[in-house]
Structure formats: structure tokens, C-alpha cells
Amino acid sequence: MACANCSTSGKSHDNKGCKNSGSCSESSCNKLTVFDWLSNMGLPTGEKMFDCVEVRFKNGRKEFFKNSESLSIAIGDVVATETAPGHDVGIVSLTGELVKVQMKKKNIDYHTAELPKIYRKATQKDIDIWSEARAKEETTQVKAREIAIKLNLEMKISDIEYQGDGSKITFYYTANDRVDFRQLIKEYAQEFKTRIEMKQVGFRQEASRLGGIGSCGRELCCSTWLTDFRSVNTSAARYQQLSLNPQKLAGQCGKLKCCLNYELDTYLDALKGFPDLDTRIKTEKGEAICQKQDIFKGLMWFSYKDNAANWHKLHISQVKEMIALNKQNKLVSALEDYIEETTEEPEVTFNNAMGQESLTRFDQPKRKKKRRNNNQPQQKRKENFSKGNENNKPVKK
Known part of the structure; x- marks a missing residue:
């Protein structure tokens, strides 16, 4: 086997890392694999196993082949497959009825499609040539x-x-x-x-083929489980109120991160009950504009045009009430009239219920050293020293 993450030595079935010769479920040995949850179940009497198998090649490239010779093939077997010209060598990654599900998922009709065939199980000579080529x-x-x-x-x-x-x-x-x-x-x-x-x-x-570690500390989604690459727009970052910093929003591929789409639907559902971000409220003190909004708490912050530094926190129900008044050509008295006084919740601190002492209880406090005043004149220091000796003279009895 040759696996970059396992640091193989180039010899067949001699892995320095996972020791599983390509049949493991970690990293690129079995990248984007499908767990065969029907492997411990036998076929009903009279039924034949599905005659197509899924074969994995380098960097997660997978193709479907027809087992026309009815070979006894299991997951992890090295097989020689048909290609033009010559033959290719890969590892069987899936067999049985789940192959039919995967072909349907990728819009491949196994009834009409002319699939390439599996020639044989790879011989030792095939594996040696394959390993030398990979090296x-x-x-x-x-x-x-x-x-x-x-x-x-x-x-x-x-x-x-x-x-x-x-x-x-x-x-x-x-x-x-x-x-x-x-x-x-x-x-x-x-x-x-x-x-x-x-x-x-x-x-x-390219990023999905090469793999890597993302800014979240995990392996790249495209190289582990993500199969379809949907377009990502900057509007996804705007809806989630993220700063449009290209260095933070771009992934290793140089494009916008795919994870920006993961929570986008949740944000869009939450924004349905919100007024527009460019909403303006007409008050007797002047026009107020929206500065910020908290989607999941249902809050919006407004400020007057002539005092943009002073923000007022309002609930969306209050904002809708003021917008309704403006539609009736009525001015709102002031934003301050709608502010609700909220009491600050006490900060939750750690409660030492087990009576444990501080971890620094054995540390000795540092003693402060007294510094001599070297700027004092030398003659004055001698006088002070002589006075101290006179005061400390022993008393004669």
C-alpha cells in the first residue's frame, strides 16, 4: 500500500502507520468511505449478490466495476480492473447492495451503463509493479x-x-x-x-485531493466527508454578520470556506421575523438608523444620525411598533421611551464544594529586597552611620 498519512515504505502491505494495508477507516487510507452496515447479514436463499463493486484508487478516486467473472471479492481486496490502455490496480471499498445505492446517488444506471470489468484479483506481480510506480x-x-x-x-x-x-x-x-x-x-x-x-x-x-488541517483544527471537510462543492457567496457571511475579512473567510484553496453554508439556513429562518437592516425610524429627536442586530436574541440597536456613538437597544416587537407608527405618518416621541430597564445577572463563579485548596498554596511569596539609596552623599552616609553606633553603645553599670 502507498499512503501519505501512514508513511508507507513503498513495499506492498508494509505500512508504518495504521498497519491495516488500506482497509482502515482513518484518513486517506479510506477517505470518503461508506460503512457497510449490511456486512454481517446473509442474502436470502436463491438471491445473488449484486454484481457491481466500488473500487478506490489514489486520493479517494472511486469508480464502479462489474464483477462479470463472479469472483469472491471482499472489502480490502486488491484487484486489477479494466481501463484503456492496459489495466489499473485498486482496492475494493464497497460490495453488495450498498453499491447499488451509491450508483443511484451518482446517477449511474447499472442496467444500461456499460461498466468496465474486473479482470482478476491482483497477483503479486501486479502489486509489485503498482508499488514501484507509486514510489x-x-x-x-x-x-x-x-x-x-x-x-x-x-x-x-x-x-x-x-x-x-x-x-x-x-x-x-x-x-x-x-x-x-x-x-x-x-x-x-x-x-x-x-x-x-x-x-x-x-x-x-485540489484541496480535497491533497488534504490538510483547517483553521478549526480539524481535517478539511472536502477531504473527509464533503462530496459536493456548492458555490459560496459573500452574502452568506453578511447574513451571519461576519466581518468580510478575506484572510479569515478563505480556506486553504483560496476560495470562501464551505462551512459558511452550514448554518446559513438557520440564520435565514431567524431573519424572517426581523425588519431590514437599513430600516430608518423617524422620531421627534431626528431620524434613527440601525447599527447592529442580534439574530437569536431578537434585539436591534439604533442610534440617532447626529449621535451615532450612542446606541439604544430595542426588541424587534418595539421596532415593528415604531415602523407601524411611521407608516401612519406619525413620529415616535423618542427611542429612550421604548428602552426597558434590565437588571444585570450576577456573574456565576466557581463554587468550591469539595473544599479543595488553591494549587498555589505551596508557592512561597517573593520577598522584596530593600534597595540602598546610592544617590545620598557619602559624607552624610558616614554621619548617619556614626549616629547609629552612638545610639547602640552599651550602658555601663
Whole structure:
């Protein structure tokens, strides 16, 4: 197995990390996997197992294959699959009826679709060739980037993937504009002596392939469980009253974070009963504008135009009452008349119910050292010293 997070040594089934040879449920060994909750259940009598399986390749790439030879395949088996040209090597990630559910989820009709086949279970020779090809990926990627820089192409080679039999290399790249890489393919074919395929991926897809740790301290959502990349707008941050700071709102892909959409529906539902943020209230003291709103407490802060520093906290029911008066061409007397006096809740402090003492009870307090006044004249210091000696003379009896 070759797994970046497990730090494999390049030999087959010799993982330094999880020791599970690709059948674990951690990190990129089984990224975006589906738990087979039907694995301990047998089929009814007379029923045949679904003849399609899901096979996982590098960085969570998964495809569906037909088990036309009725091979006894289980999750975690290394298989040789049909591809053009040659064959590829992958790991079975799902079997049985759940494959049918996954194909339906991805809009693949298993009745009419001509799925590629599984040739066989991978032999030791297949695994050796596959492991050698995976071991060359890092050096190949470095060389590929050097060639792209030499040709002055505005693109980034983010990842590469060798086919299982080593007959093809797929280069995944990101670019802002269209890139003419005809000369680049010639250079690659001359350098690596194999078939070359270029695939452009978006910045979000690049982050999902490479993985990483987000600002929340957890693994990236796109590389662990998120499968669909919906567009994220700055309006999602505005509805949630977040500061439009691109450094805080952008993820590792350079785009807006996908998590901005997670709670957006909750905020939109809460905002349905709120007046607009640009609501203006006409009072006898002047026009008042909205400065801030607390969505879940149902509060809004207003201030007069000529005194923007002094905010008045109001409930949305009071704001709606004042808006109704303005619609009747009536002026509100003042915002201060609608302010409710609230008592501050006492601060909850820790109650030492177990009688535990302070952790610093054994620490000794630091003693303050008395400093001598060196600025005093030397003659005066001698006089004070002699006076002190006279006062301390012993009394004769």
C-alpha cells in the first residue's frame, strides 16, 4: 500500500502507520468511505449478490466495476480492473447492495451503463509493479514542475497518478486561465517515456485531493466527508454578520470556506421575523438608523444620525411598533421611551464544594529586597552611620 498519512515504505502491505494495508477507516487510507452496515447479514436463499463493486484508487478516486467473472471479492481486496490502455490496480471499498445505492446517488444506471470489468484479483506481480510506480510519483512530480517552469506556463502541477501497470501518468493541474500545454506533453513524453494525460481540476478539488488541517483544527471537510462543492457567496457571511475579512473567510484553496453554508439556513429562518437592516425610524429627536442586530436574541440597536456613538437597544416587537407608527405618518416621541430597564445577572463563579485548596498554596511569596539609596552623599552616609553606633553603645553599670 502507498499512503501519505501512514508513511508507507513503498513495499506492498508494509505500512508504518495504521498497519491495516488500506482497509482502515482513518484518513486517506479510506477517505470518503461508506460503512457497510449490511456486512454481517446473509442474502436470502436463491438471491445473488449484486454484481457491481466500488473500487478506490489514489486520493479517494472511486469508480464502479462489474464483477462479470463472479469472483469472491471482499472489502480490502486488491484487484486489477479494466481501463484503456492496459489495466489499473485498486482496492475494493464497497460490495453488495450498498453499491447499488451509491450508483443511484451518482446517477449511474447499472442496467444500461456499460461498466468496465474486473479482470482478476491482483497477483503479486501486479502489486509489485503498482508499488514501484507509486514510489516514482514524488520524483516525477518534481521533474514535471521543473519542466513546466522552464516553459513559462502559468499552471501548477498539484498531483500525479500512475496507472497500476505503469503505462500511463495522469497529471492533475490548476490554472486561472487556459493553458496551451502541447509542447509540455511532448516534453513529458520524452522525459518519462510513457503515455501522458492532463486533467485540470479546480482549487477546491485540489484541496480535497491533497488534504490538510483547517483553521478549526480539524481535517478539511472536502477531504473527509464533503462530496459536493456548492458555490459560496459573500452574502452568506453578511447574513451571519461576519466581518468580510478575506484572510479569515478563505480556506486553504483560496476560495470562501464551505462551512459558511452550514448554518446559513438557520440564520435565514431567524431573519424572517426581523425588519431590514437599513430600516430608518423617524422620531421627534431626528431620524434613527440601525447599527447592529442580534439574530437569536431578537434585539436591534439604533442610534440617532447626529449621535451615532450612542446606541439604544430595542426588541424587534418595539421596532415593528415604531415602523407601524411611521407608516401612519406619525413620529415616535423618542427611542429612550421604548428602552426597558434590565437588571444585570450576577456573574456565576466557581463554587468550591469539595473544599479543595488553591494549587498555589505551596508557592512561597517573593520577598522584596530593600534597595540602598546610592544617590545620598557619602559624607552624610558616614554621619548617619556614626549616629547609629552612638545610639547602640552599651550602658555601663
